[in-house]
Amino acid sequence: MVDDLVIRRLLIANRGEIAVRIIRACNELGIESVAVYSDADARAPHVFAADRAVPLGPAPAIESYLSIPRVIDAARQARADAVHPGYGFLAENAAFAAACAAAGLIFVGPPADVIARMGSKIEARRLVAAAGVTVVPGETPADQSDSGVADALQRVGLPALVKASAGGGGKGMRLVGASSEARDAIQAARREASAAFGDGTLYVERLIERPHHVEVQVFGDHHGRVVHLFERECSVQRRHQKIIEESPSPVVSPQLRHRMTSAAVAAAVAAGYRNAGTVEFLVDLSTGGGDPARFYFLEMNTRLQVEHPVTEESTGLDLVRAQILVAAGEPLPWADEDIRQRGHVIEARLYAEDPANDFLPQAGALLLYREPQLPGVRIDSGVCQDGDVSIHYDPIMAKVIAAAETRALAIAKLSAALRAFPILGVRTNVPFLLRILADRRFQHGDIDTGFLDREGTDLAGSTEEMPDFVRHVAALADQPQSAIRNPQSAMKWDPWG
Numbered sequence: 001m002v003d004d005l006v007i008r009r010l011l012i013a014n015r016g017e018i019a020v021r022i023i024r025a026c027n028e029l030g031i032e033s034v035a036v037y038s039d040a041d042a043r044a045p046h047v048f049a050a051d052r053a054v055p056l057g058p059a060p061a062i063e064s065y066l067s068i069p070r071v072i073d074a075a076r077q078a079r080a081d082a083v084h085p086g087y088g089f090l091a092e093n094a095a096f097a098a099a100c101a102a103a104g105l106i107f108v109g110p111p112a113d114v115i116a117r118m119g120s121k122i123e124a125r126r127l128v129a130a131a132g133v134t135v136v137p138g139e140t141p142a143d144q145s146d147s148g149v150a151d152a153l154q155r156v157g158l159p160a161l162v163k164a165s166a167g168g169g170g171k172g173m174r175l176v177g178a179s180s181e182a183r184d185a186i187q188a189a190r191r192e193a194s195a196a197f198g199d200g201t202l203y204v205e206r207l208i209e210r211p212h213h214v215e216v217q218v219f220g221d222h223h224g225r226v227v228h229l230f231e232r233e234c235s236v237q238r239r240h241q242k243i244i245e246e247s248p249s250p251v252v253s254p255q256l257r258h259r260m261t262s263a264a265v266a267a268a269v270a271a272g273y274r275n276a277g278t279v280e281f282l283v284d285l286s287t288g289g290g291d292p293a294r295f296y297f298l299e300m301n302t303r304l305q306v307e308h309p310v311t312e313e314s315t316g317l318d319l320v321r322a323q324i325l326v327a328a329g330e331p332l333p334w335a336d337e338d339i340r341q342r343g344h345v346i347e348a349r350l351y352a353e354d355p356a357n358d359f360l361p362q363a364g365a366l367l368l369y370r371e372p373q374l375p376g377v378r379i380d381s382g383v384c385q386d387g388d389v390s391i392h393y394d395p396i397m398a399k400v401i402a403a404a405e406t407r408a409l410a411i412a413k414l415s416a417a418l419r420a421f422p423i424l425g426v427r428t429n430v431p432f433l434l435r436i437l438a439d440r441r442f443q444h445g446d447i448d449t450g451f452l453d454r455e456g457t458d459l460a461g462s463t464e465e466m467p468d469f470v471r472h473v474a475a476l477a478d479q480p481q482s483a484i485r486n487p488q489s490a491m492k493w494d495p496w497g
Contacts, residue, residue: 007031007082007106007328011075012050013096014086015065016382017398018304019046022084025320026051034078036071038064040390045382054078059392065089068096072103082106082327088394091303092119108327109275110302118271118300122165122203128297131270133263136282136296138205140165150182152204162186164193165201170240172196175207208296210448211282213237214249215301216264217311219322220273221332228261229311229319230341234280236436238359238452243429244436245307246346247314250407250445251283260295267300276323278305282449306399307347309380313403314345344410345403348418348433352395355432355460363391368424376403377417389426397428407445411437435459 010026011034012019019035023046026033035050040059047053054074056064064070066089075083083100085091085108094116100107109115118124122140129135138160141152153160153176162185164172172193174185186202194200213234220226233249234242252260264279278301284294308319322333352362369385381398389395400421402414415437418430436442436459441451452459 011080018086084108140203159207166197166199215280362426372420
C-alpha cells in the first residue's frame with residue numbers, strides 16, 4: 001500500500017479477465033476499485049470482485065464499454081480519481097484519454113497526443129524512422145485514390161501489403177501478390193478500414209516472407225526514464241490474432257536482443273512515451289546463418305498487452321501495479337538491476353470457439369469450469385462455473401501461463417495444465433492449443449507468422465472427436481446435479497488432447 005498515492009479510487013473501463021487483473025492490483029495497493037458493466041455482464045466475476053460497480057447500459061459494446069460519455073459519467077458518479085482502460089474497447093482511443101483529462105481524471109496510460117501519434121501507423125513509421133529505427137520498406141502515397149495506391153504498390157514491389165493507417169488486428173489489411181489483384185484488394189482494405197476505424201487512409205508495405213513476430217515491452221515514467229523489459233515471441237497467430245506467446249524468444253540471440261531492445265527504447269523516447277507500451281517488430285530470418293541480421297518496426301501498442309503476464313512471470317515484476325504508480329506521478333518502481341529475465345515463460349489464450357468449424361465463437365452457460373492448480377502455472381480468467389460466455393464480446397475465457405527453467409519444461413507444464421482444465425457447456429480451443437504445443441516445428445521454434453494460416457486447418461481437427469468418457473465422469477463426479485442441467489451439453493465438451 002502506498003499511503004500518499006494520489007489515486008485512491010480507480011475505475012476500470014473494461015471487463016473480463018483484464019478487469020479482474022486490475023482489481024487485484026488495486027487491492028494490493030489499497031486503492032478502491034470501481035467496475036463498470038453492461039446489462040449482459042451484471043453477474044460477471046469482475047463486477048463482484050470490485051469494491052463497487054456502476055452500470056453502463058445495454059449489452060452492445062457501442063452502447064456501453066465503447067461509449068465515452070457513459071464511461072466518463074460512471075467515473076463521475078463513482079467519484080473516481082483515475083481510469084484504467086485495460087486493453088481493447090477504448091484503451092487506444094486518444095479521444096477517450098483526452099476526455100478523461102478534461103474531466104479531471106488520471107488516465108492510466110500514455111497521454112492522448114502520444115496515443116494519437118503512435119496510433120497512426122503512417123505517423124509512427126515516420127517518427128521511429130527519424131529516430132534511426134528500421135521500418136519495413138514501404139510508402140504512404142500522397143494520392144490516396146485507388147490508382148494512386150496501386151502505383152505505390154508497383155514502386156514498392158510485389159508481393160506487398162495494403163494496410164490501414166488506423167487500428168490493428170489485421171483489419172483493413174490485404175495481400176497483393178499480382179497487379180491484377182491490386183484494385184480489389186485496395187477497395188476491400190479501404191472499406192474495412194473505414195467501417196472499423198472511421199478512417200480509410202492506406203499505406204503500402206513490402207511483404208516480409210515468413211517473418212517472426214517479436215515484441216519488446218517498454219515502460220516510461222514522468223521523470224524521463226524509459227526502460228525495456230525484454231521481448232516476447234508472438235509468431236503463433238491466426239489471421240493476425242496472437243494465440244501463444246513466450247519469453248525469451250527462441251530465435252533471438254543476445255546480440256539481436258540488445259539491438260532490438262535498444263531500438264524499442266529509442267522509439268519510445270522519440271514518441272515521448274509514458275506508462276506501459278509495446279514496440280512490435282518483424283524479424284527476417286531469411287539471411288540464414290547465426291544471428292538474424294534484419295528486423296523491422298511494425299507498430300507500437302500504446303497500452304497494456306493481453307500477453308503482459310509473460311513479461312511479469314519472466315521478470316518477476318508487476319506491470320499493472322507499475323502502471324498505476326506511474327500514472328500517479330511516481331517514478332518507475334524498479335532499479336536497472338531489478339530488470340532481469342529468468343527461465344522460460346509461455347502463455348496460451350483459451351477461447352470459447354470451435355476450431356473445427358472455422359473457429360466459430362461459442363456462447364452459453366459454463367456448466368463446468370475448473371481451473372487447474374499446478375505449481376508454476378498462473379491462470380488469469382474472467383469467467384466462472386455457472387457463469388456465461390456472452391455473444392456480445394471477445395470469447396477469450398482465460399490465459400494459461402506456465403513458467404519453468406527451460407523452454408521444453410515450460411511447454412510440458414503448459415500442456416499438462418491445459419489437459420487438466422475441464423470445461424463443459426461450450427466448445428473451446430484447448431485441443432487445438434495442445435496440437436500446436438506438440439507440433440515438432442513449434443517445439444523447435446520454427447514457427448513463422450503464417451504457420452497457422454497454412455497449417456491451421458489440419459491442426460484444428462475434426463468435430464467428430466469425442467471425449468474420453470471415463471475422464472468425463474471423473475471430472476463431474478463431485479459436481480452437484482444442478483451443474484448438469486442439459487444432457488446435450490456433454491456433446492460440447494472438449495477432448496483433452
